[in-house]
Amino acid sequence: MANAAADPSFYIVVATGARCIGFFCYGVVMWSMEIMGRGFKQILRESPCYFHIFSKYAAYKLLHKKSPLYGSADIINVCNLHCTHCYWWLNRKENEELTVEQWKQIIEDKFKKQHVFIITLVGGEPTMRPDVVELFIKEFPKRVCLVTNGTKPLKKYDDIYFYWISIDGTQQVHDKIRGTGSYSATRKNVVDYIQENGSKAYKDIWITMTINSQNYHTVRNVIEEWRKYSNKIGFQFHTPFAKGDPLWMPFGQERTAVIDEIISLKETYGDYIINPVKQLEIMKRNWGGTGTMPVDCPTWAILSVDHMGREKRPCCIGSAESDSMKPICEDCGLGCYSVLIGYGFKG
Numbered sequence: 001m002a003n004a005a006a007d008p009s010f011y012i013v014v015a016t017g018a019r020c021i022g023f024f025c026y027g028v029v030m031w032s033m034e035i036m037g038r039g040f041k042q043i044l045r046e047s048p049c050y051f052h053i054f055s056k057y058a059a060y061k062l063l064h065k066k067s068p069l070y071g072s073a074d075i076i077n078v079c080n081l082h083c084t085h086c087y088w089w090l091n092r093k094e095n096e097e098l099t100v101e102q103w104k105q106i107i108e109d110k111f112k113k114q115h116v117f118i119i120t121l122v123g124g125e126p127t128m129r130p131d132v133v134e135l136f137i138k139e140f141p142k143r144v145c146l147v148t149n150g151t152k153p154l155k156k157y158d159d160i161y162f163y164w165i166s167i168d169g170t171q172q173v174h175d176k177i178r179g180t181g182s183y184s185a186t187r188k189n190v191v192d193y194i195q196e197n198g199s200k201a202y203k204d205i206w207i208t209m210t211i212n213s214q215n216y217h218t219v220r221n222v223i224e225e226w227r228k229y230s231n232k233i234g235f236q237f238h239t240p241f242a243k244g245d246p247l248w249m250p251f252g253q254e255r256t257a258v259i260d261e262i263i264s265l266k267e268t269y270g271d272y273i274i275n276p277v278k279q280l281e282i283m284k285r286n287w288g289g290t291g292t293m294p295v296d297c298p299t300w301a302i303l304s305v306d307h308m309g310r311e312k313r314p315c316c317i318g319s320a321e322s323d324s325m326k327p328i329c330e331d332c333g334l335g336c337y338s339v340l341i342g343y344g345f346k347g
Helices: 021-035 040-045 047-063 100-112 130-139 171-178 182-196 216-229 253-272 277-282 335-342
Strands: 070-074 118-122 144-148 162-166 205-211 232-237 302-305
Touching (some): 171 182
């Protein structure tokens, strides 16, 4: 499965967390035009979405009412890779998958009913269900992030927000984690996508890197190798499901040094690195919870469903099955929740 990093769509609602609500609304609109390429007409069409974001933010800040801001859907139960660090394989069970019509019902009953703004599609490998991808993009134009390992050709969708391409280091390290030949396949597909779809096609490509004990030393290399092929890059840390996971980077001097390097690189690469400094600082320590129990983590902010449309617990990498393995919250490195913590959202 592709690993979703600190999704930049998760930053939009919290970007003005310490400011007054008026500035918040202004910030959302400016973000939309600058980052997502929205014009005035599209913003006008989406005005109900902004109203709901504003209402949810105000309700949380003023009344401590918690309502999901974003959505995440595992649209497929199959993947073409078997990555060594992937949580998805730990809890995978042989289940049938939903039809397009069933997914349409899930969209209506869950995501639209809860007025979520951005939807991230994951799997498995979601590009293997182009019919479902097309449905979500149709229902949420310019509001769908598609997480993929990139080993299959990337289809051009006019109304996609962006592709999240999972990269786990230099070619040698990436292939060690994802399988021989996976790096070159992903690179070819990204380059082909850019060459075939015009000078601005690179804006559809965002890189996500999940840092672990095998690839932490390649952060700078990944930035340098992928800068000219992508619009943004985001970082998060591997989250273990069992103590003693050799891929986990313990809190301490080595992990802190990696984070400090990313913060330093932001001075050179600017907003190409989408992680805010506040979030990066938080990832130097335990921010998620105790054991497998989330405490301060705002898991409520992301409505996550599995490939059968069932809500996942306790978070987007959890499971709808009560007997499944759970992520260790006190060792969590997920970007999508830590960024919310950084802006004052709590569990």
